[in-house]
Amino acid sequence: MKKLFVALLIFVLAFSVVGSGCVEKKETSTTTATSTPSETTSSPASTQTATAKEISGTIHFYTSIPKDIAVKIAEEFQKKYPNVKVEVYRSGASKVMAKLDAEIEAGKIIADVVWLADPGNTIYLKKKGVLMKYTPKDADKVPAFAKDPEGYWIAGRFIAPVIAYNTEIVKNPPKKWSDLTDPNYRASLPSPWNTAEGWVAIPNPLYSGAATAWVYGLSEKYGWDYFKKAKEMGIVVLKSNGAVKSAVIEGQDPIGVTLDYMVRQAIADGAPINYVYPEDGTVLIPSPIAILKTTENPDAAKAFVDFLLSKEVQELLVQYGLIPARTDVAPPQGTPGISEIPQIQIDWEKLSAQLEDVRNKFSEIMLG
Amino acid sequence: MERKMTFTQIMWVFSLVVLLITIAYPLFMLIYKSLFGEKGFGYAYKVIVSDPNTWVYALNTIKLAVIVTFFAILIGVPLAFFVVRTDLPGRKIVRFLAVLPFILPPYVSAIAWIQLGAPYVGYINRIWRALGNSGNLVNIYSFTGLVLVMTLKFYVYVFLTVAAALEQMDPSLEEAARMSGAHPFKVARDVTIPLVMPSIASGALLAFVATCANFGIPALIGDRAHYYVLTTRIYSTLSIPDLDKATAYSILLVIITGVALLIQKKSFGEKRYTTLTGKTVRPSVIALGKHKGLIALFVFIFLALTSVIPLFSLFFSAFLKNLYSPLTSLSSFTLNNFKFVLVQDETTTTALRTSIFSALLASTVVTLFGALLAYMIVKTNVKGRLFMDWLSSVPYALPGTVVGVAIILAFIKTPIFNTLWIIPFAYFVRYLSYGVRTTVGSLLQIDKTLEEASLMCGANWLTTMRNIVLPLIKPGLIAAWILVFMPTLSELTVSIIIYPPNHPTIGVATYNLMEEGQYTAAYALSAVVAVVVILAQLVVSRITGKMGARGL
Numbered sequence: 023m024k025k026l027f028v029a030l031l032i033f034v035l036a037f038s039v040v041g042s043g044c045v046e047k048k049e050t051s052t053t054t055a056t057s058t059p060s061e062t063t064s065s066p067a068s069t070q071t072a073t074a075k076e077i078s079g080t081i082h083f084y085t086s087i088p089k090d091i092a093v094k095i096a097e098e099f100q101k102k103y104p105n106v107k108v109e110v111y112r113s114g115a116s117k118v119m120a121k122l123d124a125e126i127e128a129g130k131i132i133a134d135v136v137w138l139a140d141p142g143n144t145i146y147l148k149k150k151g152v153l154m155k156y157t158p159k160d161a162d163k164v165p166a167f168a169k170d171p172e173g174y175w176i177a178g179r180f181i182a183p184v185i186a187y188n189t190e191i192v193k194n195p196p197k198k199w200s201d202l203t204d205p206n207y208r209a210s211l212p213s214p215w216n217t218a219e220g221w222v223a224i225p226n227p228l229y230s231g232a233a234t235a236w237v238y239g240l241s242e243k244y245g246w247d248y249f250k251k252a253k254e255m256g257i258v259v260l261k262s263n264g265a266v267k268s269a270v271i272e273g274q275d276p277i278g279v280t281l282d283y284m285v286r287q288a289i290a291d292g293a294p295i296n297y298v299y300p301e302d303g304t305v306l307i308p309s310p311i312a313i314l315k316t317t318e319n320p321d322a323a324k325a326f327v328d329f330l331l332s333k334e335v336q337e338l339l340v341q342y343g344l345i346p347a348r349t350d351v352a353p354p355q356g357t358p359g360i361s362e363i364p365q366i367q368i369d370w371e372k373l374s375a376q377l378e379d380v381r382n383k384f385s386e387i388m389l390g
Numbered sequence: 391m392e393r394k395m396t397f398t399q400i401m402w403v404f405s406l407v408v409l410l411i412t413i414a415y416p417l418f419m420l421i422y423k424s425l426f427g428e429k430g431f432g433y434a435y436k437v438i439v440s441d442p443n444t445w446v447y448a449l450n451t452i453k454l455a456v457i458v459t460f461f462a463i464l465i466g467v468p469l470a471f472f473v474v475r476t477d478l479p480g481r482k483i484v485r486f487l488a489v490l491p492f493i494l495p496p497y498v499s500a501i502a503w504i505q506l507g508a509p510y511v512g513y514i515n516r517i518w519r520a521l522g523n524s525g526n527l528v529n530i531y532s533f534t535g536l537v538l539v540m541t542l543k544f545y546v547y548v549f550l551t552v553a554a555a556l557e558q559m560d561p562s563l564e565e566a567a568r569m570s571g572a573h574p575f576k577v578a579r580d581v582t583i584p585l586v587m588p589s590i591a592s593g594a595l596l597a598f599v600a601t602c603a604n605f606g607i608p609a610l611i612g613d614r615a616h617y618y619v620l621t622t623r624i625y626s627t628l629s630i631p632d633l634d635k636a637t638a639y640s641i642l643l644v645i646i647t648g649v650a651l652l653i654q655k656k657s658f659g660e661k662r663y664t665t666l667t668g669k670t671v672r673p674s675v676i677a678l679g680k681h682k683g684l685i686a687l688f689v690f691i692f693l694a695l696t697s698v699i700p701l702f703s704l705f706f707s708a709f710l711k712n713l714y715s716p717l718t719s720l721s722s723f724t725l726n727n728f729k730f731v732l733v734q735d736e737t738t739t740t741a742l743r744t745s746i747f748s749a750l751l752a753s754t755v756v757t758l759f760g761a762l763l764a765y766m767i768v769k770t771n772v773k774g775r776l777f778m779d780w781l782s783s784v785p786y787a788l789p790g791t792v793v794g795v796a797i798i799l800a801f802i803k804t805p806i807f808n809t810l811w812i813i814p815f816a817y818f819v820r821y822l823s824y825g826v827r828t829t830v831g832s833l834l835q836i837d838k839t840l841e842e843a844s845l846m847c848g849a850n851w852l853t854t855m856r857n858i859v860l861p862l863i864k865p866g867l868i869a870a871w872i873l874v875f876m877p878t879l880s881e882l883t884v885s886i887i888i889y890p891p892n893h894p895t896i897g898v899a900t901y902n903l904m905e906e907g908q909y910t911a912a913y914a915l916s917a918v919v920a921v922v923v924i925l926a927q928l929v930v931s932r933i934t935g936k937m938g939a940r941g942l
Contacts, residue, residue, distance in 0.1 A: 113737075113891070117891040117892075118891075120808075120890075120891035121891050121892060124808045124890075124891070212524075213524060213525050214509075214525040214526055218509075219615070219616070220509070220531065220614065226626075228626050228629045228630060229629055229905075258531075258614050258616070259613070260613075260614070260905070260907075261905035261906075262905055262906050262907065264906040264907040264908065265904075265905055265906055265907035266907070267907055268713075268907025268908070268909060269907065271712075271713075271714060272508075272510060272511040272713050272714055272909075273509075273510040273511060273714070274508055274509055274510050274511060293712070293714070294714065378630060378632070381630050382630060382632075385626065385630070386441070386443060389443075389618060389626065390442075390443040390446055390618070
C-alpha cells in the first residue's frame with residue numbers, strides 16, 4: 023500500500039519536472055500589485071534628472087509590433103541604458119492581452135510597458151485602472167487625436183486599413199470603399215473574378231482589433247447597409263490581416279482589405295501586390311503605448327517610453343514601412359503624410375464601449 | 391481478503407471522485423450555464439432561437455453530415471466488399487491507402503486539399519491554366535469541396551466497420567444461396583448486404599457524428615465558402631466573447647448527434663444477427679473474373695486521387711519559398727520552412743514541446759486510470775461501476791468543441807486554467823474512454839481462475855496483480871497508451887477552445903499559421919505532423935495487428 027503511494031508520488035513529481043521544463047522561464051521578478059508606488063503623474067523633467075547610467079533594473083515590454091522591430095528597439099535601448107534589461111514578449115495583440123488579463127486576474131502584473139495595435143485594448147486597461155499617467159518628452163510632436171486626453175496612453179505609430187490588390191490580376195484598382203460594393207466595378211475585373219465569390223477578402227473583426235475599428239468606421243460612415251451589400255457581392259471574411267495579404271498575393275482573392283505596412287513589406291519582398299489609401303477615407307489607427315502603474319521600475323519604464331517616441335526609434339519604424347507617430351518624422355517613401363491621408367475619425371472610447379455590439383452586428387450580417 | 395476489500399473501496403472512492411470532478415462537473419456546468427447565464431434564466435436560448443442564423447448553422451450542420459454520410463456509404467461499402475470478399479489484387483495496399491487519409495488529423499487533410507484545389511494557386515488550377523485555359527477549374531472553398539474533403543476522411547468509418555463484419559461473417563448462408571443457383575452479385579445484394587446492414591449503420595453513424603463534431607475542415611474550407619456550421623460558430627462566438635451563447639449552441643450540437651444516435655439504436659440496436667459466430671472462418675472469396683483488371687484499375691486510380699496525390703502535394707508545397715513562385719525554377723524551393731517551424735519560430739517550437747508533453751502525460755494518466763476503472767468494471771462488483779463506465783465514455787461521444795466549452799466553464803476560475811496543465815487535463819477528459827475500453831477488452835480475456843489460483847497459493851492481491859494480471863494485459867495497456875498519444879499529439883478541436891495564450895498546441899499553431907496567411911510554414915508543420923502520425927500508426931498496427939484502429 024505504502025509502496026503504491028510512494029510510486030504514485032514519484033510519478034507525479036517526475037511529471038512536474040517535465041512539466042516545468044516546458045513552462046516558460048519562471049519570472050524572477052518579485053513584482054506585486056500592492057507594493058507599487060502610488061505615482062500617478064510626473065513631468066518629463068523628472069526622468070531627465072536621472073542619468074542613463076543611474077537607471078537600472080529590468081523592464082518587461084509586451085507588444086504586438088513585428089518581432090524584428092521589437093527586438094531591435096530593445097537592443098538599441100540597452101546600448102543607451104547599459105544597466106537596464108528589456109525583456110520583450112511579442113505576440114499577436116489578442117494573445118498579449120490574454121496574458122496581461124491573466125496577470126491582472128492573478129494580481130501579479132509582470133508587464134511594465136505595453137504597445138499594442140489599436141486603442142481598444144489599451145482603453146480596456148485604462149478602465150481597469152492598471153495604467154499610469156505619463157506624458158513623454160516629445161508628446162507634443164504627436165497629433166492630438168492620437169493620444170489619450172487624460173494622458174494614459176500615446177500613439178507610437180499609425181497603422182491603416184487599405185485596399186490592397188494583386189497587380190497581375192487587377193489592372194483597374196479600386197479607389198474607394200464604395201467600389202467594393204459596386205457591381206459595375208466588379209464587372210470590370212477579368213474572369214472569373216467578375217462574378218466570383220471571394221473577389222474581395224476582408225479581415226474578421228472578431229479576431230482583429232484593427233478590423234473592428236475599420237468595420238466601426240465604415241458602419242458610422244455608410245451604415246450597416248455597406249456590409250449587407252458586401253455580403254451579397256460575395257466578399258469573404260478571413261481571420262487576420264496577414265491572411266488577407268497572402269490571399270491577395272496568391273490571387274485567391276485579388277482584392278483585399280489589410281494593413282498598409284504589411285503591404286509595404288510584401289512589396290519590398292517583391293510580391294505582386296500594391297495598395298491605395300481609399301479616397302473616401304480610412305481609419306488611421308494610433309497604436310498606443312502605455313505604462314502599467316504596477317511597474318517596479320518607473321524610471322526605466324518612462325525612459326523607455328521616451329525612447330520609443332524619440333526621433334531615432336521613429337525613424338527606425340519608417341525603415342520597416344510603418345507610419346511614425348511624430349509629425350516631424352517623414353513617412354516611408356512614396357506614402358502620404360498622416361495629414362494627407364483621407365480620414366474617417368472615430369471616437370475610440372465610444373468604440374470600446376460598443377465593442378461587443380459591433381462584433382455581434384457584423385457577425386449577424388456577414389457570417390450568417 | 392479483507393485487505394483487498396479495503397483497497398477496492400479506497401479505489402472506488404478515488405475513481406468516483408476523479409470522474410465526478412473531471413467529467414460530471416463540467417457537463418453539469420455546461421447545462422447549467424446554458425440555462426442560467428449572466429442575463430437570467432433561458433436568455434441564451436431565447437437569443438439563439440430568435441436568431442434566424444442559428445437555424446442556418448444547425449441545418450448546415452445536418453445537411454453536410456447527411457450528404458457526407460451518404461457518400462461515405464457509397465464509397466465505404468463497395469470498397470470493403472472488394473478488399474475482403476474478392477480476389478482483387480493488392481488488397482493489403484488498398485487497405486493501407488484507404489486508411490491513410492483517416493489517420494491524419496482532419497486539418498492536415500484539409501490543408502493538403504487546399505493545396506490542390508484552391509482557386510488560382512491550387513495545383514489543379516495551375517495545370518488547368520498552363521494548358522491554355524483561363525480562370526479556375528475547381529474551387530475547394532465551396533460546399534462541394536467541403537463535402538469532398540469530409541467524405542474522403544470519414545468514409546473510412548464505414549469501410550472499417552463493414553470490412554470487419556464481412557471478415558467475421560459466417561459464409562454458410564451465402565453458400566446456401568449460391569448452391570441454389572444465385573448469381574454472385576445477387577447473393578451479395580440479397581444475402582450479404584442485409585447481413586452487414588447493422589455494420590453499415592454503425593459506420594454511417596460514426597461518419598455522421600464525426601462530420602457534425604469536426605472543426606478543422608469547416609474552419610479551413612467552409613468559412614471561405616460562407617458555409618458555417620455549429621462547431622465553427624461556437625468557436626467564433628467564444629471570440630466575441632459570448633460564453634452563454636456558445637453554451638447554448640453546444641447543447642444544440644449535442645442534441646443533433648444525440649438524435650442521430652437514437653435513430654440508429656432504434657433501427658438496428660435491438661435486432662440480433664447471428665452472423666458473428668466468433669469461429670475463425672475464412673469467408674469465401676468471389677472471383678472477379680474478367681472484370682478484375684478494370685475494377686482494380688478503378689480502385690487504384692480512386693485511391694491515388696484521394697490518398698496519395700493530396701499528401702504528395704502537401705509535401706511538395708512544404709518546400710516552396712512562396713506559393714506564387716514559378717514551379718519550373720529550382721530557386722523556388724527551400725528547406726527554410728522546416729527550419730522555421732522546427733527551430734526558428736518560437737510559437738511553433740513551443741507548440742511542439744507543449745503537444746509532446748501534453749500527449750505523453752495524458753496518455754500515461756489515461757492508461758493508468760483507465761486500467762483501474764476497467765479493472766473495477768470487469769473484475770469487481772462494486773456499486774455504480776456501470777455508471778462509472780458510462781460516465782467515462784460520455785466526453786468521447788460529445789463533440790470536442792463542446793467538451794472544450796464545458797472545461798472552460800468548470801475550470802476558468804481555478805489556478806490550472808490558463809496554464810499548460812489545462813491541456814493534458816482536457817485530453818484526459820476527452821480520451822479517458824480509450825484507456826477504459828482497450829483495457830476492458832484485455833481484462834475480459836483473463837479467466838478468473840488464474841487470479842483465484844494465485845490468491846489460493848497465498849499470494850496477496852498486489853503480488854497477484856503484478857505477476858498475473860499486469861503481464862497479461864500489457865499489450866492492451868501499450869495499445870491504449872499509443873491510441874491516446876497519437877490523436878492528442880495533433881489535437882485541434884479541444885485545444886483551440888482551451889489553450890492558454892503561451893502554450894499553443896501543434897494543432898493550434900498550424901491552424902493559426904493558416905489563418906495568418908503563413909501558408910508555406912503551415913504546410914511544413916503539417917508535413918511534420920503527417921510523418922509522425924504515419925510512423926506512429928505503423929507502430930500501432932504492429933502492436934494491435936489492425937490498421938486504423940483510431941478515433942478522431
